[in-house]
Amino acid sequence: MIAIIDYDAGNIKSVEKALRSLGEEVVLTRDRGTILRADKIILPGVGAFGDAMRNLKKYGLDQVIHEAVEQNIPFLGICLGLQLLFESSEESPGVEGLGILKGKILRIPEQEGLKIPHMGWNSLKLENDGRLFRGIEGEPYVYFVHSYYLKAEEEEIVRAATTYSTYIHASVEKGNVFACQFHPEKSSTVGLKILKNFADLDKEAV
Numbered sequence: 001m002i003a004i005i006d007y008d009a010g011n012i013k014s015v016e017k018a019l020r021s022l023g024e025e026v027v028l029t030r031d032r033g034t035i036l037r038a039d040k041i042i043l044p045g046v047g048a049f050g051d052a053m054r055n056l057k058k059y060g061l062d063q064v065i066h067e068a069v070e071q072n073i074p075f076l077g078i079c080l081g082l083q084l085l086f087e088s089s090e091e092s093p094g095v096e097g098l099g100i101l102k103g104k105i106l107r108i109p110e111q112e113g114l115k116i117p118h119m120g121w122n123s124l125k126l127e128n129d130g131r132l133f134r135g136i137e138g139e140p141y142v143y144f145v146h147s148y149y150l151k152a153e154e155e156e157i158v159r160a161a162t163t164y165s166t167y168i169h170a171s172v173e174k175g176n177v178f179a180c181q182f183h184p185e186k187s188s189t190v191g192l193k194i195l196k197n198f199a200d201l202d203k204e205a206v
Contacts, residue, residue: 001025003038007055009045018185030059040074043081050092072176074201082179102153111165117147122162130159132194142187
């Protein structure tokens with residue numbers, strides 16, 4: 001069973017729909033026991049960093065997420081979910097993120113001819129043999145919607161990168177924690193393969 005964390009963020013239902021299309025058992029929940037009993041956990045979402053952190057704390061989900069990571073349950077952050085795993089964001093000065101991974105979320109720099117937010121398809125440069133990208137070759141195209149981007153402190157956790165005005169860490173992996181800035185649930189067959197790879201992870205092997 002895959003638990004999708006419900007913290008009143010946008011775009012959660014599309015992740016649920018994509019997983020169900022793959023035949024996965026999915027539950028949308030903010031119940032601590034249900035989350036910690038899950039085989040896998042996903043933190044999706046779009047919205048503002050500060051609002052999201054307030055909601056996670058309001059429901060006590062920040063603590064549950066830390067517990068889940070410590071229990072070695074495979075955990076995937078998507079879009080805003082990726083950003084929340086890190087320490088801080090320029091979008092919400094003074095608001096601390098979950099701090100599970102080291103790095104900062106920065107505003108995409110203005111560049112003539114490029115619109116912000118970045119909305120659309122970009123190719124990924126795959127690196128460091130990421131488990132989410134098994135069976136995916138070349139430089140696959142995936143769908144992004146964001147105005148802020150990740151600069152990870154630990155370069156070795158980066159599994160995919162892209163360029164849009166600046167060099168963006170698009171996917172990371174560390175132990176049982178995985179995250180994508182792009183939306184696999186909106187990224188056609190490549191995105192479904194990424195979600196399937198996550199769903200098929202063996203908890204004992206992460």
